[in-house]
Amino acid sequence: MIEVKKVNKSFTLFNQNNAKITVFKNLNFEVNPGEIVALKGPSGIGKSSILKMIYGSYIIDKGAIIINNKNIATLSAQEILKLRKTSIGYVSQFLKVIPRISALDVIMEPLLNSGDNKNNAYKKSIKLLKDLNIEKNLWHLSPLTFSGGEQQRINIARGFIKDLPYLLLDEPTASLDSRNRDIIINLIKAKSNRGVSIIGIFHDEYSRKKLNVREIDLNIETKH
Amino acid sequence: MIIPLLKVTNLSKSYDNIVGCKNISMSLYPGEVLGIVGESGSGKTTLINCLSGNLEPDRGKIIFNINNKETDFLNISESEKRKFIRTDLAFVHQNPRDGLRLNVSAGGNIGEKLMSVGYRHYGNIRSLATKWMNKVEIDKSRIDDLPITFSGGMLQRLQIAKNLITSPNVIFMDEPTGGLDVSVQARVLDLIRSLVNELNLTVIIVSHDLAVIRLLADKMIVMKNGTVIESGLSDQVLEDPQQEYTQLLVSSVLHV
Numbered sequence: 001m002i003e004v005k006k007v008n009k010s011f012t013l014f015n016q017n018n019a020k021i022t023v024f025k026n027l028n029f030e031v032n033p034g035e036i037v038a039l040k041g042p043s044g045i046g047k048s049s050i051l052k053m054i055y056g057s058y059i060i061d062k063g064a065i066i067i068n069n070k071n072i073a074t075l076s077a078q079e080i081l082k083l084r085k086t087s088i089g090y091v092s093q094f095l096k097v098i099p100r101i102s103a104l105d106v107i108m109e110p111l112l113n114s115g116d117n118k119n120n121a122y123k124k125s126i127k128l129l130k131d132l133n134i135e136k137n138l139w140h141l142s143p144l145t146f147s148g149g150e151q152q153r154i155n156i157a158r159g160f161i162k163d164l165p166y167l168l169l170d171e172p173t174a175s176l177d178s179r180n181r182d183i184i185i186n187l188i189k190a191k192s193n194r195g196v197s198i199i200g201i202f203h204d205e206y207s208r209k210k211l212n213v214r215e216i217d218l219n220i221e222t223k224h
Numbered sequence: 225m226i227i228p229l230l231k232v233t234n235l236s237k238s239y240d241n242i243v244g245c246k247n248i249s250m251s252l253y254p255g256e257v258l259g260i261v262g263e264s265g266s267g268k269t270t271l272i273n274c275l276s277g278n279l280e281p282d283r284g285k286i287i288f289n290i291n292n293k294e295t296d297f298l299n300i301s302e303s304e305k306r307k308f309i310r311t312d313l314a315f316v317h318q319n320p321r322d323g324l325r326l327n328v329s330a331g332g333n334i335g336e337k338l339m340s341v342g343y344r345h346y347g348n349i350r351s352l353a354t355k356w357m358n359k360v361e362i363d364k365s366r367i368d369d370l371p372i373t374f375s376g377g378m379l380q381r382l383q384i385a386k387n388l389i390t391s392p393n394v395i396f397m398d399e400p401t402g403g404l405d406v407s408v409q410a411r412v413l414d415l416i417r418s419l420v421n422e423l424n425l426t427v428i429i430v431s432h433d434l435a436v437i438r439l440l441a442d443k444m445i446v447m448k449n450g451t452v453i454e455s456g457l458s459d460q461v462l463e464d465p466q467q468e469y470t471q472l473l474v475s476s477v478l479h480v
Contacts, residue, residue, distance in 0.1 A: 011464075014467075015475060052463065056460060057463050080457060099410040
C-alpha cells in the first residue's frame, strides 16, 4: 500500500527572482494492493511531481509518503536506492539511456543489477520484447534510434521486467497506436491482478476506462 | 545495518591561504557510484586527491571499511598506506597519459599493475592482460604495441583496464571522458557503466558534465568554494535542486 499523508510541495526558483511555486498543500490519498489509481488534472498541476516524490526524485517538503512502512520523506539516499531496487518500478515519460547500449541490454539491466543470472534475464527480456510487439531486428540496436512509440515500449519493458509491488507510470500509453496501447493495457492489468499497487497518469479516457482506474482529481484534492 | 565502505568526516585541505576543500563529510556504500560536480576551482580534485592518498589533508578523518576491516587512512604507517593504495584503490586520470607509461607496451602496462599486487607467473599475467584488453574492446593483437600508437579513446580504455584488473575496492575517476571526442565519450561511458554493473564496483567520479553524472552516478555532491553545498540521489539533485548554485548549474546545461 502507498499512503500519501498531508504532503506539501513547492519549488523556489532562485534564478528567477526567487519565485515560489506551490504545487500541493495537504495532499492525501492512498493506493491499495491491486488497485490502479489515475492522477487527473490539467497539465502543470503536479501529476508527474507526485510520482517523482514517491520515487524519491523530488524532495517532500512536508508530510509523509509511506511505502513498506517506510517514510520516503525521511529515508537516506542509500535507503531510497534500496527501496527502489526491491519495491518500486517507475516508467518515466521519456527513455533515458546511454547511446550504444542495445534494447535487450537496457531491459535486462534491472534484473542483472538485482543479481538475476544472465540466462534467466535474457529469457525474461526476450519474452517481454515479444509480448510488446518489438520486431526482432531491433532487439540488438540502441533504442535511441527507435521511433517514439518503440522507445516508450522499451521504457515500459524496463520498468515491468521485475516483479515489484509498486508501479509508477507516467503516461505509459501516450505515444502508442491503438494496437500497442491495448498490449500495454493488458500488461498493466496483469500486474494489477498480481496485487501490484499502481499509480499512473493516463492522458486518454480509453485507457482509464479499460483499466478500471480509481481517479484522483488534483483540482479537487489540492486547494491552492 | 550496512557499514559504509568509505566514511569521511570534516576533511579540510588548504594551500597556504587558499582553501582547497573545507569540512567535507560523506559516506559511500559498497556498489555505489558517487558523482562530484562543481565549477573549476571548487575543490573536486583536491577532495579526490585527499581520498586516494595523493594529497595529505590538513584535518579530518578518512575511514575505509573493506571486508569488515577498518582502515584509518590518515593514521596508518606510510608503508601500510602504500600497500592499501596499491591493492584497494585505483585512480583513473582524465589524461590517460598520466596513468600509463607510454614507453612500455600495452600488455606491459597492465602486467606491471598485476605484478605490483604479487602476480609473478608470466603466462597468467599475459592471459589476464589479454582478457582485459578484450573486456575494454581493444584488439588483443595490439598487446605488444606501445600506447603511443593508440588513439585517445583506446588509451583511456587501456588505462581503465590497467586500473580495474586487480579488482580494487574503490575506484576514483577524474573526468574520465573529459579529453575525449564526443563519439568516443559514449563508448567509454558505456564501458564504465557496464563494468560498474558487472563487477559491482564502488566508484567516485569527478565530472563537470552533468549528463555523465546522471548516467553513471547513484548519488552526487555539488561543490562550491571548497565546500559541499548540496548532496543526495543524483536524479533528485538534478531534478529538484535545493540550492541556488545547483539550480544555476542544472539550468545552464544545453540540450541538443
